[in-house]
Amino acid sequence: MPTTTIETDVILIGCGVMSATLGVMLKELDPKLKIHIIERLDEVAGESSDGWNNAGTGHAALCELNYTPENADGSIDISKALQVDEEFELSKQFWAWLARQGRIDPARFIHSVPHMSFVEGKDNQDFLRKRHAAMNDHPLFHGMEFTTDREQIGAWAPLLMKERTDNGVYAATRSLLGTDVNFGGLTRMLFADLDTLPDTDIHLGHEVRDIDRMDNGRWRVEVKDLKSGDKTAYQARFVFIGAGGGALPLLEKSNIPEAAGYGGFPVSGQWLRCLNADIIRQHHAKVYGKAKSGSPPMSVPHLDSRTIGTEQALLFGPFAGFSTKFLKHGSWLDLPSSLEWDNIMPMVQAGWKNMDLTKYLIEQVRLTPEERLDELKEFMPTAQLKDWELAVAGQRVQVIKKDPEEGGVLEFGTELVAAADGSLAALLGASPGASTAVSIMLKLVLKCFPERATEWHETLKRMVPSFGRKLAEDAALIKEVRTKSHMALGLLVPV
Ligand SMILES: Cc1cc2nc3c(=O)[nH]c(=O)nc-3n(C[C@H](O)[C@H](O)[C@H](O)COP(=O)(O)OP(=O)(O)OC[C@H]3O[C@@H](n4cnc5c(N)ncnc54)[C@H](O)[C@@H]3O)c2cc1C
Secondary structure, three states: OOOEEEEEEEEOOOOOOOHHHHHHHHHHHOOOOOOOEEOOOOOOOOOOOOOOOOEEEOOOOOOOOOHHOOOOOOOOOOHHHHHHHHHHHHHHHHHHHHOOOOOOHHHHOOEEOOOEEEEEEEEHHHHHHHHHHHHHHOOOOOEEEEEEEEHHHHOOOOHHHHOOOOOEEEEEEEEOEEEEEEEHHHHHHHHHHHHHOOOOOEOEEEEEEEEEEEEOOOHHHEEOOOOOOOOOEHHHHHEEEEHHHHHHHHHHHHHHHHHHHOEEEEEEEEEEEOOHHHHHHOOOEEEOOOOOOOOOOOHEEEEEEEEEEEEEEEEEEEEOOOOOOOOOOOOOOHHOOOOOOOOOHHHHHHHOOHHHHHHHHHHHHOHHHHHHHHHOOOOOOOOOOEEEEEEEEEEEEEEEEEEEEOEEEOOOEEEEEEOOOOOEEEEEOOHHHHHHHHHHHHHHOOOOOOOHHHHHHHHHHOOOOOOOOOOOHHHHHHHHHHHHHHHHHHOOOOO
């Protein structure tokens, strides 16, 4: 039994980019709020948000082909791309607002890096041409370049074309608006900022063990100090479960009816990480290809320039894997323990309907180093095994949802699940992930604190100037906010 009880306004579970973003927002909206933040690891950003655990792509749909599917009539649907791009613009505005006040240093987490798509074959070339035509017309994507010229592709990204001796047909697009983001660096700066604010306590090495609704409607959150073994009970008005892969089990403990039927399917990731500084120097782009048949969207291969701390890096992957852990530092029992009577059927049905995914994962797990190298060679023909090492990436937990018509459905996006009275919310899923932290947390604020929406409106607009307006429908607004954000963040300013 807990020996101490602490009354607070807000509990944020997990020290990843999501809790960091929400914490900073809430303290700006109501500086008097008492916030306790609980993290099981001894460090912040030690799971998916760490720079080496994710790809650091500022997902803006500039290069990721899965956001622009081809319709049955051959036209390209760019609606998802518009949404993803707009969401990233919100993140940049929020970070720019913090950077202007000196609360975060943009040079330590965000850099301009061209985003490229690269495909092989006539059909893919046609697809990319149509995609470029559909996107370049739109002010959100204006300035995107397209080429089928091998020399031009080689000029944009030399490693793609060096010693490519085949007669293959290739195509590429490039946008100079792309970014590489060290979400770990950002998260650490956000928590350092939060740590300076009054009534904000960060408890590292503390794990949330239970969440219960009390008779008065508040939440009782039981926390264990992993070093001393001491237990504390926090009583809070609002709880955010920002526990990444660990969010599903905690959501299940809350017993809110809105959580019924959710399940999780873990997909682990690995990269090939370049060890040769000379090769790293030759590549300055994030180059995304096309997903292989049956592979999930987050497994689209990419050759990726990174800046992590002061280090320049080059990653290729991700290669998927299967693990029953929900967190990189989790337990093998995570998946079996998450099974409950109301999510077993949706999980079995989702598994049955996604046999191609299962087959893909089995194939990925069985890949030999040489087979991984072959995949890399599709991007970089000169690649040699000696220049690359295999590194373990973060763990993702894909959402499985109960669907009245289809039974269980496997989702690849993120899902905000909130109690009807807004007193508790959890974030499930992984993609587009950290890039959309600001837009997700804005949604959460409106959903969970509707009674304060009018009072908070002006502050929200100060943090995110386009808040409440639709960027995709306003070319002048796009230019204005993007120019200001890019200037504040030290990014290439769009012409
Ligand atoms: C391989 C890979 C590639 C990715 N690439 C990209 C990309 O290119 N661009 C992009 O935008 N996003 C990407 N993502 C997604 C992105 O990393 C995540 O969406 C984001 O980091 C999630 O942040 P979070 O705060 O929700 O979770 P996390 O960063 O995982 O943080 C959750 C925290 O909660 C803690 N926790 C868990 N359970 C408990 C508990 N019971 N008590 C206390 N603490 C607990 C964990 O220790 C952890 O520190 C990628 C993810 C992966 C795995």
